[in-house]
Amino acid sequence: MNFINKLNAAWSGNDSLLCVGLDPDLARLPAHLRDRPDGIVEFCKAIIDATADLACAFKPQIAYFAALGAERQLEAICSYLRAKYPHIPLILDAKRGDIGATAHQYAREAFDRYGADAVTVNPYMGFDSVEPYMEWEDRGVIVLCRTSNAGGSDLQFLDAGGQPLYQHVARLVAEKWNKNGQCALVVGATFPEELAQVRKIIGDMPLLVPGIGAQGGDIAATVNAGRTAAGTGMMINSSRAILYAAAQDGEDFAAAARRVALETRDAINQYRR
């Protein structure tokens, strides 16, 4: 099943638009896992088990693994996810961007090594830096459009021929790059009006939406602005608010993560229809 179909099935099967981000920060791991060599793997597996019936996708952020030299652990987590929850899309958040021959190597990393269903990519280097990922026809390519950070405006809000650059990127992807229906876009929850603009441009293309939870985006405004007519079309990501939901060491972190994931899924669902 290709990425878009798998995502559709997960939206419907789990009645959820919630994407659970896996950003394991060693300093914030429960004390009993912090010093174990497989601590990150055990932590992520427990989070996955606790939330797999509530999520439409899981999204490991590779930077957290790369900083620790923990690529083998990321491989183990991805293998676990694919084997136990093959119906939940696995998104590798890597925001890669490089020329053709190098992009091909990054595609091999995301799709062959980690077995991701989709990968995030950066549009700055243009279509020939994005196209190599599309050789994997059953995978998704999620292009950065309007990011959730304050500095996102530095480039993305520049006027590019009568429209802000992020809208130009949305149009490029919707009208030209998305030849095989594999694309999605990243649009932050911190700018609901811009999310609505992008939704108008792209039709039913899926959106990966970071920025709720720790980053402060408002759920009602986000869902109202970004959903499709069918009440889907979004993977609304929450990472830290779920992963580190336990108030203190000793509290069951997986149970706390499940509680917050459930609340977040249900809060999102209030505004879907």
Place this chain on the structure above:
Amino acid sequence: MNFINKLNAAWSGNDSLLCVGLDPDLARLPAHLRDRPDGIVEFCKAIIDATADLACAFKPQIAYFAALGAERQLEAICSYLRAKYPHIPLILDAKRGDIGATAHQYAREAFDRYGADAVTVNPYMGFDSVEPYMEWEDRGVIVLCRTSNAGGSDLQFLDAGGQPLYQHVARLVAEKWNKNGQCALVVGATFPEELAQVRKIIGDMPLLVPGIGAQGGDIAATVNAGRTAAGTGMMINSSRAILYAAAQDGEDFAAAARRVALETRDAINQYRR
């Protein structure tokens, strides 16, 4: 010594503007190294030893290692380089781009894990996605500006308030982002006129210039367009043309790499003054 000083010393010490790119493609390795677990390490070490007196920098491209799951090998190559040739800057070509907390993880990867003197980064997400790298005050931050691929024009050549986006990026970096004098820019050799425009904007800031060799950029036009008044200011990268200089299996690949590196350095030097 910080990155910029180290680069200045290498330009002068080796009388060279040549950056040697380390993009180890298993399929193109000499037969006797292809199937050895340490084949990539031995290959890169031999290339480094053969060209260290001809280069102003070495630039491993992390995608080639990531596709193979060869991060440990990249660590070994970086350690070797830092220990044996501490006077030659080590640039990690990673083109990272993510929000603050995540960018900090990527900075740890580049600077703490691999010990790079500088890392390439993508400007699409704005200054707060670039600033975290600057906490490492002795390291360099090399921002993508005008890339050497054909598709580079898709975004970089858009009119952004009366100037092409890549010029806007050059100005942003030169006038605002480069607070501590740590920055450099990536500008491809395939567009000498645009290289000259960028040089006018940025003063003496260093440029990392890919696109000669396999990508077809012209050396004379590149050097004339991009050099500073002092005849430096550039790290002109060549990867494949040097790494795979040996015409066939059996030829000494390191000697062939040295021959091409020497020719390239000298060809560049013809146009420096």
